[in-house]
Amino acid sequence: MQTLKINDKRHRFPSQIIAHVVWLYVRFNLSLREVDELILERGMDVSFETIRRWTVKFAPLIAHFLRRRPPCPGAVWYLDEVVVKNAGRSYRFWRTVDQHGVVLEEILQSRLDKRAAKRLLVKLMKRWGVVPKRIITEKLRSCGVAKREEAPGLDHWSHEGPNNRAENSHLPLRKRERMMQGF
Structure with a gap:
C-alpha cells in the first residue's frame, strides 16, 4: 500500500501533523478556530491562518491520494x-x-x-x-x-x-x- 508523501520543507511542523490537521478540518464540520483549539489542546500552537494555508496547499494532494487508493477488499x-x-x-x-x-x-x-x-x-x-x-x-x-x-x-x-x-x-x-x- 502506498503512503502519502507531503513535502514539509520550509514548514515548522512535520508532515504527519500537517496531514492530521488538514484531515481534521476537511473531514469534520469544524471551523479553522475550532481546529486551532483542538491542536492547542495537544500542545502545539498553530494559528488558524496557518491551518487555512495548509488546507489550501495540501487538501487537493490528500484528496487525489485518497481517490487513487484502491479500497481494501472484504474478508x-x-x-x-x-x-x-x-x-x-x-x-x-x-x-x-x-x-x-x-x-x-x-x-x-x-x-x-x-x-x-x-x-x-x-x-x-x-x-x-x-x-x-x-x-x-x-x-x-x-x-x-x-x-x-x-x-x-x-x-x-x-x-x-x-x-x-x-x-x-x-x-x-x-x-x-x-x-x-x-x-
Missing part, C-alpha cells in the same frame, strides 16, 4: 464463472466479488480446470496482497483443488445458495449479451 470472496460464447467458441468468464459487492477481478479463460482456477486465485492474492478468510464458490472441484494447493489454511464453502452475490454481479453482462444476441 469473504465470492468466486463464480459463467459460460460466454464468442465467435462460436465457449469461454469461461470468472468474476470475484467481495462481501461488499465490489468486483475484485475478472478473467476470461478458455478452460475450466485446476490450472485456470489456480491462476485466478494466485492473481487475486497477488493483486490485493491479502488472503481472505473465506471463499465461497459453486460446487466446482477445480476451485477446491486450487485452494488446497495455493492457500491451504483458507476456509472454503462450496454451495449453490450463498454464491448469489457473485451471480448477481453477472446480470449486467447477461443483459448486454441478450441485447446483442451473443457477442
Whole structure:
C-alpha cells in the first residue's frame, strides 16, 4: 500500500501533523478556530491562518491520494464463472466479488480446470496482497483443488445458495449479451 508523501520543507511542523490537521478540518464540520483549539489542546500552537494555508496547499494532494487508493477488499470472496460464447467458441468468464459487492477481478479463460482456477486465485492474492478468510464458490472441484494447493489454511464453502452475490454481479453482462444476441 502506498503512503502519502507531503513535502514539509520550509514548514515548522512535520508532515504527519500537517496531514492530521488538514484531515481534521476537511473531514469534520469544524471551523479553522475550532481546529486551532483542538491542536492547542495537544500542545502545539498553530494559528488558524496557518491551518487555512495548509488546507489550501495540501487538501487537493490528500484528496487525489485518497481517490487513487484502491479500497481494501472484504474478508469473504465470492468466486463464480459463467459460460460466454464468442465467435462460436465457449469461454469461461470468472468474476470475484467481495462481501461488499465490489468486483475484485475478472478473467476470461478458455478452460475450466485446476490450472485456470489456480491462476485466478494466485492473481487475486497477488493483486490485493491479502488472503481472505473465506471463499465461497459453486460446487466446482477445480476451485477446491486450487485452494488446497495455493492457500491451504483458507476456509472454503462450496454451495449453490450463498454464491448469489457473485451471480448477481453477472446480470449486467447477461443483459448486454441478450441485447446483442451473443457477442
